Amino acid sequence: MASSASSLSDILRDHQASQLEQRRTTEQLRKEAVQDIGDLCDTATTSLSAQVGQVLDNQKKIESLARDSAHLVQQHARSTAKWTKLVDQFNGALKELGDVRNWAQVIERDMLDVAATLEIVHASLNPPATSSSPAEHPEASPSLGSSRSASNLK
Numbered sequence: 001m002a003s004s005a006s007s008l009s010d011i012l013r014d015h016q017a018s019q020l021e022q023r024r025t026t027e028q029l030r031k032e033a034v035q036d037i038g039d040l041c042d043t044a045t046t047s048l049s050a051q052v053g054q055v056l057d058n059q060k061k062i063e064s065l066a067r068d069s070a071h072l073v074q075q076h077a078r079s080t081a082k083w084t085k086l087v088d089q090f091n092g093a094l095k096e097l098g099d100v101r102n103w104a105q106v107i108e109r110d111m112l113d114v115a116a117t118l119e120i121v122h123a124s125l126n127p128p129a130t131s132s133s134p135a136e137h138p139e140a141s142p143s144l145g146s147s148r149s150a151s152n153l154k
Helices: 002-125 142-153
Strands: none
Touching: none
C-alpha cells in the first residue's frame, strides 16, 4: 500500500505540475492573444482613420464642386434671362416694324383716296372746255365725289 500511496502522491504531484504548466501556457497564450487583438485593433483603427480622412477630403471636394456648380448655374440663369429679354425686345421691335409698315400702307391708301377725291373736286370746279355739262360726266360730279371721299375717310 505504501507503494500505491507513493504512486498516488506521484500522480497527484505530476497532475498538479501539469496543471500548473497548462495554466502558464494558457496565461501566456491569453497574453499573446490580447496583444495580437490590440495590435489588430490598432491596425484597423489606423486604416479606418486613413480611409475616414480620405472620405472627409472627398466630401470637402464634392461640397466645393457643388458650390462652384451652383454658382455657375446661377450665372447661366442670369445670362439666359438676359438673352431672353434681348430676344423679346427684338421680337417687339420686329412687330413694331410690321405695325409701322401696315400704318404706312394705310396712310398711303388714304392719301391716294384724298388725291383722287381732290382730282374729282378739281375736275368738277374746273370743267374742261369741250365738255357740255357736269351731268354728262357723273364721275366729275361734286355730289358723287363728296360721297366717295366721305366713305373713304371712314
